[in-house]
Structures are given as structure tokens and as C-alpha cells.
Amino acid sequence: MVTALPSRPLGHTGLTVSVLGLGAGRIGESGTTDADVDRLLGTALELGVTLVDTARSYGASEERLGRALQGRRGAVVLSTKLGYGVPGVPDWTGPAVEAGVDGALQRLRTEIIDVVHLHSCPREILERGEVVDALLRTVRAGKVRVAAYSGENDALDWAVCSGAFGVVQCSVSIVDQGVLAGAVPAAAERGTGVLAKRPLGNAPWRFDRRPDAPDVADAWDRFGALGLEQGGLPWDALATRFSAFAPGVTAILLGTASPDHLVAAARAIAAGPLPPPVLAAIHAAHARVGSGWAGRI
Numbered sequence: 001m002v003t004a005l006p007s008r009p010l011g012h013t014g015l016t017v018s019v020l021g022l023g024a025g026r027i028g029e030s031g032t033t034d035a036d037v038d039r040l041l042g043t044a045l046e047l048g049v050t051l052v053d054t055a056r057s058y059g060a061s062e063e064r065l066g067r068a069l070q071g072r073r074g075a076v077v078l079s080t081k082l083g084y085g086v087p088g089v090p091d092w093t094g095p096a097v098e099a100g101v102d103g104a105l106q107r108l109r110t111e112i113i114d115v116v117h118l119h120s121c122p123r124e125i126l127e128r129g130e131v132v133d134a135l136l137r138t139v140r141a142g143k144v145r146v147a148a149y150s151g152e153n154d155a156l157d158w159a160v161c162s163g164a165f166g167v168v169q170c171s172v173s174i175v176d177q178g179v180l181a182g183a184v185p186a187a188a189e190r191g192t193g194v195l196a197k198r199p200l201g202n203a204p205w206r207f208d209r210r211p212d213a214p215d216v217a218d219a220w221d222r223f224g225a226l227g228l229e230q231g232g233l234p235w236d237a238l239a240t241r242f243s244a245f246a247p248g249v250t251a252i253l254l255g256t257a258s259p260d261h262l263v264a265a266a267r268a269i270a271a272g273p274l275p276p277p278v279l280a281a282i283h284a285a286h287a288r289v290g291s292g293w294a295g296r297i
């Protein structure tokens, strides 16, 4: 039995989400069946998860979610990410965003998507205005509730300051602490919802050797450099509690295909924020070796 998950207002959007969100990247992978997705979503809903995040680029994730959400669409705040991948339309143009929203509505089998992010475009594209205007048109057209940006570094800073977005998504974890002194508090102060992606920092403790995938290898290098102590906690609980209770973070997006890992995250969140000495040691390690680390897209 897990205590009910806490919820928080998603900035000033009027939406409320559970602190634990389901990052639906892994369910897009080949080999996942509709039954797997149904089981994962069923566990999520039982735990009180009310936020699910997907993207155009996550394989079959949007289609599978669309099928699994039939009859229970109202139970979740549904988030996706786009801006590319529309056949015959150049990426990062107004038409790519507007047709992208129409495609996502179809794949997700819904009449409105709660949160739509521009998915990691660079700052220059944001500054050009075309894709931001197109996304805001889809909000005015009643196809999207909240316009959002997902990304890092100078593009994220621009997105937060622009005032165009009700939500931003960025990496927040023990190996992604840079934003906690910049974009995250700045967003929270403006009433912008903050979704923490990669909240376990890709769980680098799982690997005995440096992983092949460049983003996970980067996380593994950082984890080694931090040289953290576990403070008597399992690594997954420590990492989950760090991200879920980081000031300014509204919700974490746990990337998992495993119902057991969702339950573990809910249990960790039920234990509350990390003990102050453990938290202080994580911050101190980052200040010592990580202050120059860039945001991991």
C-alpha cells in the first residue's frame, strides 16, 4: 500500500498534477505491447499519477497511449512535445507545429491536449517567433490548453523570460543541478509550471561500465565525479526525492516501462524530502565539481 501521491498546481495554468508523472518514452520502444502499456497506465492511475508526458519522437508512444487512454482520458493531464517529423513539412516552421498538433490529437485520440511543448528547438528558432506564434494559435483554436517549451541552457532561459509559455520542461536530478540556481526558480517565480525530465539522471548507478548511449554516458561520468554517499538510502529513492522536492519543481517525469519502478518512486515520494544533511552533501558535491556542467537536453 502506498500513501496517496501529493499534487501541486501546474504554475498558473489552472491545472493540477501529481508530483509523480509518467514519462512515456520507454513505452514507445519496439517490443512493448498494448497490454504492457495498459498495465503500466493502470498502475499509474492506482497510485494517483495524473500526469503523462510523451513526444512525437518516442516511437509508438503517442499511438499506444491514445489506445490505452480510451475511456480514461479525463483521469490524466496529457503532455506531448513536437515541432518536427511531419511528412512534407520542414521542421521548426509554423506549419510543422500546427500540423504536428493535429497529428498528435489524432494519435492520442483526444479532442484537446493539455500541454504541448516545443521539443528542444534552439534559442534562435524561438526568437524568430514563427513556431511560438503557431503554438499559441493552437491554444486559441482550443486544440491545446497550455503552450510549453522543453529544453535547456540559453534556449530555456529565453523561454522562461519570454512569458509565452505556461510550462517549461528541463532536466533536474542529482547530476542535473545547474537549473536549480537559474531557470527553475525564475520560472516558479513567474508562475510557470516546471516539469523535471530525467529525474533519476538516467539512473547511472545501474551501470558497472560507461554506457554507450552518449546522454547516459554523460550522466554516468557526472555521477562518478560527484562521488556521493547514499546516506543509508537506495539510490533510486535518493534520486527521486531529490528531484521531486527540488524547490520550484512542480512534478517529475519518471521514464519507465516498469510498474514496479513507478511504485518505488511513489513510495520514495511518500517518505518526503531528503534529510537535510543528505541534501546538503548533494548540493556541496555539485558546487565542488559540477558548477560548469551544461543542461542535458
Ligand SMILES: NC(=O)c1ccc[n+]([C@@H]2O[C@H](COP(=O)([O-])OP(=O)(O)OC[C@H]3O[C@@H](n4cnc5c(N)ncnc54)[C@H](OP(=O)(O)O)[C@@H]3O)[C@@H](O)[C@H]2O)c1
Pocket: 022, 023, 024, 025, 026, 053, 054, 081, 119, 120, 150, 151, 169, 196, 197, 198, 199, 200, 201, 202, 203, 206, 236, 253, 254, 255, 256, 257, 258, 261, 262, 264, 265, 297
Ligand atoms: N524533452 C526532452 O528532450 C526529454 C529528454 C529526456 C527525457 N524526457 C522526459 O523525461 C522522462 C524521463 O527521462 P529519462 O527516461 O531519460 O530519464 P530518467 O527518468 O532519469 O531515467 C529513466 C531510466 O531509469 C530506469 N529506472 C526507472 N526507475 C528505476 C529504478 N527504481 N531503479 C532503477 N532504474 C530505474 C528506467 O528503466 P525502466 O523502464 O526499467 O524503469 C529508465 O531506463 C521521459 O520519458 C520524457 O518524458 C524529455
